């Protein structure tokens with residue numbers, strides 16, 4: 001369990017680099033995440049959490065520093081290598097779900113497997129299994145406009161799992177949900193972590209939710225200013241379960 005899967009060293013991110021309005025947002029971030037860890041990142045709005053998450057997820061490149069993601073040097077990789085590693089290794093979950101409106105839940109979950117060129121019959125079967133897993137087996141043919149926020153987020157989590165990622169990156173996944181629904185989503189993450197050993201990096205504004213994770217990093221003005229151990233979490237209090 002000691003393998004490092006996310007290894008950031010001296011990461012800087014600057015926007016408008018070299019221009020008069022250059023903006024340095026991250027100022028030398030060091031962060032190591034071990035395989036199977038569940039960590040959270042907290043911090044005020046504008047502190048750089050999403051900017052850091054975009055770098056961790058190889059959606060964006062750092063301006064300076066080194067980043068090894070699952071053995072791949074992200075700074076050296078070309079765009080097609082990055083999109084391959086994103087599709088294969090990482091499942092993204094966002095605050096606003098980012099589902100395709102005209103596609104059913106089933107089609108939304110199938111999509112990453114289409115990009116990965118899975119056979120139609122295989123991807124349909126897998127998408128069904130994943131929707132069952134997140135408790136959405138009875139809503140597969142619904143389009144997102146016919147689903148509640150919590151249901152949409154469960155579909156988004158099923159989609160994030162489509163290509164068996166080793167890492168889930170979640171940027172405020174409960175931010176748009178009421179606290180009870182947020183609780184269900186958080187329980188689902190705990191299940192995926194404990195039962196499937198998925199590495200999870202969670203961005204949240206909720207200190208209570210952050211405190212349930214193994215490590216809580218606080219970002220302030222583009223620097224990690226503290227790192228704390230979270231309290232332990234009792235899996236038995238779960239309201240939903242991953243079979």
Ligand SMILES: Nc1ncnc2c1ncn2[C@@H]1O[C@H](COP(=O)(O)OP(=O)(O)OP(=O)(O)O)[C@@H](O)[C@H]1O
Pocket residue numbers: 015023025043044045046047048049050051052
């Ligand atoms: N593409 C960009 N171009 C220029 N500035 C950007 C860009 N992306 C982010 N920023 C700036 O970087 C800073 C950090 O933004 P970021 O989205 O990372 O904050 P955050 O911690 O995720 O905030 P929130 O909690 O509100 O989501 C902000 O000042 C933002 O304006």
Ligand SMILES: [Mg+2]
Pocket residue numbers: 049050051171
């Ligand atoms: Mg953000």
